Amino acid sequence: GDFARIDHHRTLRTGFPEVIWGQDKTPEQITKIMTAMRDRTHVVMATRVTPGKAECIQQILPEVQYNDRARICAIVNQAKMPQRLGTIGILSAGTADLPVAEEAALTAELCGFQVERLWDVGVAGIQRLLSNRHVIDNADVLIVAAGMEGALPSVVGGLADCPIIAVPTSIGYGASFNGITPLLGMLNSCAAGLGVVNIDNGFGAAILAGQILRTASKLSNQPL
Amino acid sequence: GDFARIDHHRTLRTGFPEVIWGQDKTPEQITKIMTAMRDRTHVVMATRVTPGKAECIQQILPEVQYNDRARICAIVNQAKMPQRLGTIGILSAGTADLPVAEEAALTAELCGFQVERLWDVGVAGIQRLLSNRHVIDNADVLIVAAGMEGALPSVVGGLADCPIIAVPTSIGYGASFNGITPLLGMLNSCAAGLGVVNIDNGFGAAILAGQILRTASKLSNQPL
Amino acid sequence: GDFARIDHHRTLRTGFPEVIWGQDKTPEQITKIMTAMRDRTHVVMATRVTPGKAECIQQILPEVQYNDRARICAIVNQAKMPQRLGTIGILSAGTADLPVAEEAALTAELCGFQVERLWDVGVAGIQRLLSNRHVIDNADVLIVAAGMEGALPSVVGGLADCPIIAVPTSIGYGASFNGITPLLGMLNSCAAGLGVVNIDNGFGAAILAGQILRTASKLSNQPL
C-alpha cells in the first residue's frame, strides 16, 4: 500500500526478518503486510498483538500461530528455520515482567536461537537467583528484564561472564513512573558493561542478543 | 540572636539533641549556637562542616572535635553520655558513599548507640556482601547507603530480619541525576518495608534508627 | 505454577506472611496462590483487589473475607493469630486518603498488631489534630498518610516521640502529579527522622511498622 515501505535491505543485511509493530495497526493492515512478506523469509511475525486482534488475523490467515503471553503472531516455515550458534539466557525479576520477557524469548526462538528461561528471581530473595546460577553460567548472552527498582541486572552483572542486555519494564506503581525508575537504575548500574534498551522492549533486546551471537558466528570462521 | 529559635522541646521529647545544620551557617554562627546549647545536653554537634570552617570553630572553641570523613563538629560530655540499647548496622555500596555513611555512623554514636560498619559491598560483587552476612544478622536496625542505581537496600532487604533505612547518595554521573535514580530505586524496592530518607541524609537516617531503638527500649519495660 | 516462585524464607525470617500483590493478577491466579499458601501461615492476604475481583475469589474460596475500604482479601486463621507488642497509630490527612490508610491499618491488624486510627486531620485545620493528641502520644510507631502537599507528617513529627512512617498518597489534582508533590514534601520534611515509603504504599508502611515493633520485642528480652 502507500502507507508502508518494507525495508528488505535490513533482512538481507542482518539475517533477521523485519518484524511488524502490531500495536498501532489494524488486523487488516497486519494481515496485508504478513501476506506480502511471508514468502521471502523463514518467519513473518507481528508483536504487541492483543488476543482480539489475533483472532481476526487467524480468521483470514489460519496458519498464523498466536502466543498470548508474548503477544506475538507468527507464520513459521519450519523447514527454512536457520539453526544458530549460542544460547540466550532470559531472566525476569517478577511474575509481572513476563509479557516483556516472553516477547524477548519468543522473538529469539523465532530467529533460530536456543533460549533458556528463568522467571521470578528478583533481588529481594537473592537465594532464588543463587540457586539457579547454572542458567547464568550456561548462557552466551543474557537478557534480564525487571521493573520496580530494576536491580536484577546489576546483581547478574556481578555473577556472569557474558554480555548482558537489560530491559526495564513498566511494572510498578507510584514512583516507578511506568518504567523510568528501572530504566535509570539500569543505566547507572555499578556493574560495568550492561547494554540497556527501551522500557518494555523485549523485542529489541532479542534482536541485539541475536546480533551479538551472529557476530560470534561470523568471527568463529575467522582465524586470529 | 534574632535569627534562630532553638527547639528545646524536641530534645526533651525525643532524648536526642537538636543538631546544627552547618552548611548554610558561618563559623561565627555555629560557634554562637554551640556555646548556647553546650550545657543543656551531653553532646552539641554540627553537621556538614567543611575542614576550613571546622578550623575556625576550633580556634574559638578548642574542645570541639572534628571528624573530616563525617564532616561533623562536636563537643562531647563523655560523663553524661547515655548508653543505649541495640546495635545499628551501617552499610555502604561504594567507597564514594562514605561521607554520607559516616555522617550516619558518627551521629548514631554521638547519640549513644553502638554502630557496626560495613563499607564497599555494592551489589555488582555480591559475594562481598554474602561473606559479611554477620553484620546484617547482628544488627537491630540497618542503615544502607548507596548511590548510582541504589540496589543494595533491596538485596539487604532479602537477607535481614530487622527494619532497614535506605539512604540514597548523590554519587554517580549522567543519568544518576545527583541521587534521584537511587532515591527512586529505593522507593520502588521489591523488598517490602524499607523506610527511605532524603538524598545524602545520613543524619536523618541515624535519628530514625535512634527513634526505633528508643521505642524498643520503652516497650521492653512494658509487659505484653 | 511456573509463573511465580513463593519466597517462604521471607516468612520464616520476618514473621510476616508474604502478601499477594493483587493488582496485576487475575482472580484465578490469586485464588491459586492463596490456596497454596493458606496452610503455612496464620493469614493469607492479597492487596489491591477490586470489588469485582473479590467476588470472583469468594465464589471459589468462600472463607475469604473482603474489606472494600482497604481493598484487601484475606483468609484468617484466628486460632494461630499471634499477639504482638506495641500500638501502631495511623493518621490520614483527608477523607480521600482513606484507602491507603486502611490498607496500612488492616495489614497491620492481620499481622497481629493493635491499631489506633485517626482520619481527616489535615494541617489546614490544625485544631483537629491538636485536640486528638492522645492518639499520637499513645502510639509506639506512627503511620501518617497524606496527599496534596503532604505536610501532615512534618507537623506530627514535631509532636511525637516515636518513629514515624510517612506515606504519600496520589490524592490531589493539577500540580500534585499523582503523589509526587507529597512524596517530595515528606522526603524534605524539616522534622528529622521520618522514613518515607512509595506513593500509596500503605502495605509497605505497615510492614515497616511491624518490623520496628518486632525489633522492640526481640530487644526487650535482652538485658542492657
Place this chain on the structure above:
Amino acid sequence: GDFARIDHHRTLRTGFPEVIWGQDKTPEQITKIMTAMRDRTHVVMATRVTPGKAECIQQILPEVQYNDRARICAIVNQAKMPQRLGTIGILSAGTADLPVAEEAALTAELCGFQVERLWDVGVAGIQRLLSNRHVIDNADVLIVAAGMEGALPSVVGGLADCPIIAVPTSIGYGASFNGITPLLGMLNSCAAGLGVVNIDNGFGAAILAGQILRTASKLSNQPL
C-alpha cells in the same frame, strides 16, 4: 541608554516604583538607572545586589543605603514617603529563608507599609508558631516564606482570616530541587485561597501584598 525602556506608566498606575532587578546588571548600569529614576519617585530601589556590587554603587552614589540581609540598595526620599493603610505580617519557616523574607519585608516597608516579622517558626516545632499567633491575628495580609517541604503556609492558612501569599524558597538539599518541592507543596495546599509566587520571589510577594492593601484603601472610600 538603548538597552532599557523604563516603564513609567506602571508607577503611575500602581503607585509603586518600578524596581531594578540587580542580579544580571553591572554596578554601572544600576547606578545609571537609579540616577535616571530618583527624582520621579519617593524611593528608588534595586534588589538582588551583592555586597561587592553595593559598595561600587555607594562609591558613586553615597546616599544609597544597603541592607545586606535583604540584598537591597535604595535611595529613599523620606519626606515624600507615603503612609499606607494596613499591616503586612511576614513569617519565615527557617533561619535560612531569611534573605527571601527580608527582601519581602524591606520592599514592603520602602513602599510605605507597616511590617511585622516572625522568623524561624517552621511546622516541625508547631508550638513556636502557636505561641506567636498574635502576629497572624494582627495582619491584614500575610506573606509566608518556607523552603524544604514548604508546609508553613498550609498551617497558617488554617489559622488566619486574611489573604496569604506563599513564597517557596530554594533552601534545602537533595530532593528539594532548589525550591521545586516547596513550590509544588504550596500550589497543592489543602488550605484554600493561597496565592503563590515564584521561588525566592520575596519582592513579588511584597508587591502583591501592597496591591491588596491598596485595593482595600480605594474601596474604603466607597460606600457599599
Place this chain on the structure above:
Amino acid sequence: GDFARIDHHRTLRTGFPEVIWGQDKTPEQITKIMTAMRDRTHVVMATRVTPGKAECIQQILPEVQYNDRARICAIVNQAKMPQRLGTIGILSAGTADLPVAEEAALTAELCGFQVERLWDVGVAGIQRLLSNRHVIDNADVLIVAAGMEGALPSVVGGLADCPIIAVPTSIGYGASFNGITPLLGMLNSCAAGLGVVNIDNGFGAAILAGQILRTASKLSNQPL
C-alpha cells in the same frame, strides 16, 4: 459519618462556607454532607460534580441547583445571602478555559460578590482584550484563567492597577503537559505581583479574591 471531619471553625473565621470537593465522592456522600451543612450557612455547595452525579443529587434534594458549565451543585438561601463590597473581574483566554473560569465566577457569586466576566480574550488577538479594557478598569481584583502558554495574566498585569490571581488551566496538548506550561509561565511572569493557584483551581482563585475583598471591607472601617 466516620470518614469526614467538617471544619466549622473555618467558616466562622473566614466568612465563607466550607465547600465540598465533589470529584472523589459518591452522590450519596455529597447528599449526606450537604444535608448536614445546609442549616448553618447561606449556601452549601459542591464543586467538580458531573451532570450524572448532579441528577442523582437532585433526585434526593430537589432544591439543589446545578450549573453545568461551572460543574457546581448548590443549595442557596437567598434571604441570608450577604452583600459584599467590591467587584471581581474574571477573564478567560480561550473558550476551552470556560469550566475553570465559571467555577471561579459562580463560587464568587455564591459567596456574595459581584462578578464581571470576559471570555476568549487570549493574547494572540490582543485587540479583543484592548477593546474591552473597561472590565479590567472596573475590577477591584482580577482572576485570569489561561491554558496553553498562559500569557494572558502577564499582559493584563501591564494594564491593571489591582491584585491579579492567575489560574493555569489544563487546556492544550503536547508540550502543554496538562497545565504545567501555563503554570510555569504564570509563576515567571514579567508582571510583578501575580498570585498563582493550582492548575484548574478556579475555586481557590475565587476564595483568594474573596479574602482580598474581605480585608478591604474590614480595613475600610479602620481610620488611617
Place this chain on the structure above:
Amino acid sequence: GDFARIDHHRTLRTGFPEVIWGQDKTPEQITKIMTAMRDRTHVVMATRVTPGKAECIQQILPEVQYNDRARICAIVNQAKMPQRLGTIGILSAGTADLPVAEEAALTAELCGFQVERLWDVGVAGIQRLLSNRHVIDNADVLIVAAGMEGALPSVVGGLADCPIIAVPTSIGYGASFNGITPLLGMLNSCAAGLGVVNIDNGFGAAILAGQILRTASKLSNQPL
C-alpha cells in the same frame, strides 16, 4: 587537523558560511579553523566567544573584529559581502535577553541581511510594543527572543503578517528552569505558526530567517 571535518557542502548548498561554535574550543583551535576557512567565503565567524578568548584570537589574527554584546568574532571581506532581499525584524522582551538577540542580529547582518532591532518590549508593558508596531509591520520575517514566561512571540503573532521565529532565553530564576519555561510557552503559543528554536539559540534563529528570505529570493524569479 584530525579533530574536525569542515562541511564545505553546506556552504555551497545554503549560501551561508559554516559558523564555528566557539564555546567548547580553545583560542588556538578557533584561530586555526578561521585561518583555514577565511579564503573560501565572504565571512568567517565564531559564536559564543568570551572577551578573554577574543583578545587571544585578535593577537594572532588582528583583522578579527569582536562584538562583545553578541559574543561573536568575525573576519569580514566587505567586498564579497552579498546583498540580500528582505528585512529581518528582531525583538527582545527584556534587557537581559540582549546577548541572544544580538547573536541573532549580528549573524543575520554578517550573512548579508538587513536587520531592524527593537529591545525591551516585554508584554507586561504592552504599550511599549504597540507604539513601535512599525518594526513589526516593516519586517519580512521576525525573530522574537524572550525569557521568563516567554509570552512576547504570542502577542507579536497576533499583530504580524509574516513568519515568526521564537527564541526562548535562559533569563529568569526559580521556576524558569534556565529557559524551559519560555521554551514550553512558545511551543504552546495560541498564535498558530511560530517556529521555535533551542534555548538561547540566536544563531539558529538567524540561519532559519536567512533560509526563509533565500527561498523568497529564489521564488521571485519563478513565474506563477
Place this chain on the structure above:
Amino acid sequence: GDFARIDHHRTLRTGFPEVIWGQDKTPEQITKIMTAMRDRTHVVMATRVTPGKAECIQQILPEVQYNDRARICAIVNQAKMPQRLGTIGILSAGTADLPVAEEAALTAELCGFQVERLWDVGVAGIQRLLSNRHVIDNADVLIVAAGMEGALPSVVGGLADCPIIAVPTSIGYGASFNGITPLLGMLNSCAAGLGVVNIDNGFGAAILAGQILRTASKLSNQPL
C-alpha cells in the same frame, strides 16, 4: 454565541482562514461556527475531528467533506480558492506518523498550496530517503514529521537548501514520553536552522510553511 470571539482580523492579516480546533468542541459547536464563518472565506475547516463527530456534522451540513487520515472537516468554495506560489514538501518518518503528516498536508492544500508527500522514510533505512531526494530538492519549504527519536529532520537538514519545519509526533512508547523525546531531539538538531512546532502540531507546521511562502510571494514583487 457568548463562548467564542472569532478573530476576523487574523484572516485579513494573514490571508489564511481561522481554523476551528475540533478536539474540545461538540459537533453542535463546530457546526455553529462553520455556518457563521462559511461565507467570509474560501474554506472553513476544523481539525482533530473524530469519525463519529464528522458524521454528526455532515448530517447537519451535507456539504462538509471529511478526510479521516487527516481528521479534518472542511467546506471548500473551489471557485474562490487562491492559487499560491511555491511547493511544500512533507515527509514522515514512519507509517504511524501519518495522521500528523496528513493534517499538515491537507491544511496546506486547503490554503491553496501545492504539496508533495513522502511517507515512511525514517533514518534507520537511509536508502529509502536518499533514493527519493527529488522530493527534497523540489520543495521550497519542507515539513518533516517524526516520532520515536525524531532524527529525520536532522538528516534532511543536511540535504536540503530550503527552510525546514520539524514536527515531533507522539508516536512511540516507553521513554519516548508521548513525543517529548523527538521534540527535544529536534530542538537540539545539529542541523542549524530548523523551526520546531508543538508535538503532533501538523496544522501549525502548515500555517508556518504558508507564511513563509506568502512572504516569498510578497517579496518577489519587490525589486532588490
Place this chain on the structure above:
Amino acid sequence: GDFARIDHHRTLRTGFPEVIWGQDKTPEQITKIMTAMRDRTHVVMATRVTPGKAECIQQILPEVQYNDRARICAIVNQAKMPQRLGTIGILSAGTADLPVAEEAALTAELCGFQVERLWDVGVAGIQRLLSNRHVIDNADVLIVAAGMEGALPSVVGGLADCPIIAVPTSIGYGASFNGITPLLGMLNSCAAGLGVVNIDNGFGAAILAGQILRTASKLSNQPL
C-alpha cells in the same frame, strides 16, 4: 585500606581488569590502588583523571602513562598484553564528543582489542558518514558516541550488520539537558537492537564491546 574492597573475582571471571574510577578519588588513593593491583594483571588503569591529578600520580609512579584526550592513566605490561579476536569500530558525531569516544577507544585498546576510529561524522552532513562506510563494514562491533539530538546511532543502525552500542554524551546546550536528549533519542531509536549505556560512559561501552567479542571468541571454539 579500609575504604575499598577490590573485586578480584571480576577480573578472573571477565578477563578484563577492574578499572579505577578516578573522578572522586585523590591522587594518593589512585596511586595506592594502582600499586596494589599492578602485579596481578596486564594493565592497571584509571579513568576520568584530570591533567593535574595525572601529574601528581606520575611523580610517584613514573611508569604511569597519561592520555589527555581520553583522560586515562595506565600502567601497561606490554609483554602480558593479550591479543584478542575482532575489531571495534568507534564513531563520534562531533568534535566535542571526542573525550568520551577516546575513553572508549583507549579502554578497548588497553584490553587488547583492535580499534578503528571515525570522528566528526554527525548526521547533518550525511555524506561524511556515507563516504566512510568501510569503517562500519569492517567492524565486528560498533560504538557510536553522539550528543545534541543523538541521531547518529539510528543512521548507523540502518547501515551496519553487527551489534551497536550507543553512548549519549553531555555535549550540547539548552534543551539537550546535559545528555538527557541524546540518551532518550538512542533508547527510542527506530533501528532495532541498539544497546545504550549511561551519558558519557565511554568506558562502559568499551567493556560491553569487549564482552561481546569475548563471547564470540569462546563460541568460535564450539562446534554447532
